[in-house]
Each structure stands twice: as C-alpha cells, then as structure tokens.
Amino acid sequence: MINVFQPSLGAEELARIKGVFESNWLGKGKLNDEFELGFAAHLKVDRKHVFTTNCCSEGLFASMHMFDIGPGDEVIMPTISFVGAGNAVCASGAKLALCDVDPRTLNVRARDIETKITPNTKAIMLIHYGGVPCEMDEIMALAEKHHLYVIEDSACSVSSTYKGQACGTIGDMGMWSFDAMKILVCGDGSMLYFRDPELKVKAEKWLYFGLESKSGYSNSVDKKWWEYDVSSFGHRAIMNDITAAMAVEQLKKLPGFITKRKAIHEEYDRLLADVSWLDTPLPLAADCTSSYYFYHVQVKKAQRDDLAKYLREHGVYTTFRYFPLHRVSRYEIKGNFPNADYAAEHTLCLPLHQSLSMEDVATVVRLIHEFGRINHLNE
Ligand SMILES: *Cc1c(COP(=O)(O)O)cnc(C)c1O
Numbered sequence: 001m002i003n004v005f006q007p008s009l010g011a012e013e014l015a016r017i018k019g020v021f022e023s024n025w026l027g028k029g030k031l032n033d034e035f036e037l038g039f040a041a042h043l044k045v046d047r048k049h050v051f052t053t054n055c056c057s058e059g060l061f062a063s064m065h066m067f068d069i070g071p072g073d074e075v076i077m078p079t080i081s082f083v084g085a086g087n088a089v090c091a092s093g094a095k096l097a098l099c100d101v102d103p104r105t106l107n108v109r110a111r112d113i114e115t116k117i118t119p120n121t122k123a124i125m126l127i128h129y130g131g132v133p134c135e136m137d138e139i140m141a142l143a144e145k146h147h148l149y150v151i152e153d154s155a156c157s158v159s160s161t162y163k164g165q166a167c168g169t170i171g172d173m174g175m176w177s178f179d180a181m182k183i184l185v186c187g188d189g190s191m192l193y194f195r196d197p198e199l200k201v202k203a204e205k206w207l208y209f210g211l212e213s214k215s216g217y218s219n220s221v222d223k224k225w226w227e228y229d230v231s232s233f234g235h236r237a238i239m240n241d242i243t244a245a246m247a248v249e250q251l252k253k254l255p256g257f258i259t260k261r262k263a264i265h266e267e268y269d270r271l272l273a274d275v276s277w278l279d280t281p282l283p284l285a286a287d288c289t290s291s292y293y294f295y296h297v298q299v300k301k302a303q304r305d306d307l308a309k310y311l312r313e314h315g316v317y318t319t320f321r322y323f324p325l326h327r328v329s330r331y332e333i334k335g336n337f338p339n340a341d342y343a344a345e346h347t348l349c350l351p352l353h354q355s356l357s358m359e360d361v362a363t364v365v366r367l368i369h370e371f372g373r374i375n376h377l378n379e
Contacts (some may be wrong), residue, residue, distance in 0.1 A: 056177030110138035130294030261292035
C-alpha cells in the first residue's frame with residue numbers, strides 16, 4: 001500500500017533516544033531545551049516566545065484559557081478546520097462561528113471572516129491549509145480593526161512563511177504538531193508560540209498544574225522543595241525527553257524533508273497537468289513558501305469517492321482533510337457554506353511524504369489516468 005502520510009525516522013533518532021535512556025532523565029529536560037532553542041531559530045523568533053507541549057490539540061484548548069475566551073464570546077474559524085479546534089471553542093462555552101473558505105485553496109479569506117464578525121467576536125482561529133499560507137495581511141488588518149485575537153493552527157505549516165515571516169508567528173498565538181502523521185514527527189508533541197512573552201509564562205504554568213515553582217530538573221529551591229503553590233487549575237501537558245530526542249533530530253532533517261516534498265509536489269503538477277477533469281493546487285504566491293503538507297486535487301465531476309475507492313483497490317491510500325465542521329451534528333451549526341461543501345465533495349489528498357519515490361508518484365498518476373479512461377472523464 002502506498003500511504004497518504006508516513007513518518008521518516010531512522011538511526012539518528014534511535015541513537016538520541018538511547019542517550020535519553022542512558023541519562024536516566026526521561027521527563028521534560030535538556031532535550032526539550034535543545035528543541036525549543038532549535039525550533040525558535042527555525043522560526044526566526046526569540047526563544048522566550050516558544051515552549052513545547054504534548055500535542056497541538058492541547059495548544060488549541062489552551063488558547064481559550066490564554067485569551068479568557070468563554071461564555072458570551074464568539075470565535076470565528078473556517079469550517080474546514082481540525083476537529084480539535086472546534087472542540088476547544090465549544091468546550092470553553094464560547095460560540096463556534098464557522099465561515100466559508102476559498103473553494104480551491106480551502107484557506108479562509110478575510111472576506112469570509114468579515115461576514116461572521118459580531119460585537120461578541122473575540123478571536124479568529126485559522127489554519128494554513130496543507131501548508132499554504134492564508135492572506136495574512138488582510139486577516140491581520142481585519143483583526144486589528146475589530147480588536148480580535150488571531151490564533152494560527154500551524155499544524156500543517158511547520159516550514160511555511162508569509163512575506164518572510166513564519167506561519168504561526170504572525171498572529172497572537174501559534175501551534176505546531178509533531179504527531180505521527182505530520183512532517184516533523186516525534187510520535188506526539190507540539191510547539192506553542194506566543195507573541196507576548198508574558199502570555200508564554202502564563203501558558204507554561206497552565207500546562208503544568210498552574211504550579212508557581214517548578215520541580216524536577218529545573219528546581220533551584222534550596223529547602224523544602226516539596227511545597228508549592230498554584231496560580232491556576234491547570235493541566236499537565238508536557239513533552240518528555242524521549243519524544244524531544246526524536247524532534248531534535250527531525251528538525252535537522254526538516255529542510256531535506258521540505259525539498260523532497262516540493263519535488264514530489266512539482267512532479268504531481270507536471271504529470272497531472274493534462275488531466276482535464278482534475279483541478280490541481282493553485283500556484284503558490286511569490287512572497288510565500290509552503291510546507292507541502294498536502295497535495296490536494298479536485299475532481300471536477302462528482303466522482304471523487306469513486307476515484308478514492310479505485311485508488312485504494314489498487315494499493316493507493318488517499319484521504320480528504322478536513323471534513324467540514326458544519327457537517328458535524330454536535331456543533332449544531334446553521335448556515336450555508338457553498339465553497340466548503342464543494343471542497344468536501346470534490347477534494348482528495350494524494351500520497352505525499354518523504355519516503356515516497358518518484359516511481360510511487362508515477363504509479364498514483366497512472367492509476368488516475370486509468371480511472372479517467374474507464375469512466376470516460378476526458379470527454
Ligand atoms: C494534526 C493536526 C492537529 C492536532 O495535532 P496533535 O498534535 O495531533 O494534537 C491540529 N490541527 C491540524 C490542522 C492538524 O492537522
């Protein structure tokens with residue numbers, strides 16, 4: 001089976017894990033430090049803005065606490081968002097206000113957000129779909145005008161930049177995921193960014209029981225180190241040094257991963273250019289870079305599901321990300337989302353990962369051609 005996503009872990013990661021075993025310190029420690037430092041440099045921000053947590057979803061939930069979002073408030077997000085983002089807003093007691101997206105890029109636009117702004121709107125939570133940056137100038141201008149926080153779910157955009165700035169560091173808070181299906185993979189893990197370093201300090205406490213004094217490796221209290229106080233009724237959501245060991249090695253490999261993904265992206269573009277019944281991704285804006293997380297095609301006629309089934313029967317696994325939140329009944333959303341509905345019926349994410357060979361890409365494309373011929377889609 002050709003997987004749609006797949007991690008690329010190797011001997012380097014194993015060697016670092018071995019080092020963690022030997023150090024006898026498995027919890028959050030030196031390797032988390034190393035990763036935070038390295039990732040901050042990768043983002044081109046100061047280290048005082050970032051810290052690790054156990055998963056990106058925890059960051060989404062934490063964002064509600066950080067910006068005091070709760071009952072009476074509204075948060076706008078594109079309906080094509082990750083389920084954890086929707087859950088975070090609803091769990092806080094705030095109202096989930098979904099908006100439509102661009103039908104081709106599946107990214108939210110300022111004009112989509114604008115239609116949902118009310119006096120109760122407190123924040124915008126957006127996602128850079130597949131690693132392609134949203135139109136951040138327009139969105140930030142809108143947020144400024146209406147005094148809204150901007151939270152960037154950057155799970156897809158580990159290496160994406162908008163006009164030279166890393167996605168996830170443009171708004172007030174950003175979060176990245178390193179789970180098993182992402183580009184930089186460590187099993188589970190996440191980095192959080194806060195524009196305001198004081199908020200980072202607050203978040204770090206919130207994600208460790210609200211503890212005022214730290215224990216463990218960073219403890220510098222000289223006596224009665226078992227006493228403590230809490231400033232909030234926080235969670236326990238920290239990354240450990242076993243996962244951080246993988247993350248530091250993956251970070252070194254990240255530029256190579258992106259190069260490989262870009263090459264695959266371009267190969268798909270080249271080989272699918274003459275398939276008239278398929279829309280391929282739009283070209284990237286000149287002042288942006290992508291992480292090439294997805295390669296999403298759109299079957300113009302209503303045969304996306306059949307194509308997915310055909311590919312799967314022939315050993316190629318595909319998927320659609322992200323099932324629109326307005327179709328999830330528990331969210332109880334009313335309204336029309338024609339572009340997202342179009343996207344949800346026509347979009348398919350093709351295999352894209354670092355271990356994919358160009359022969360694999362050719363196989364996927366050959367099957368797509370075959371499917372088109374069998375179903376007379378070129379006519
Ligand atoms: C994977 C993903 C998340 C969640 O990340 P975890 O680290 O698994 O919690 C959030 N948002 C998007 C867009 C994702 O793709």
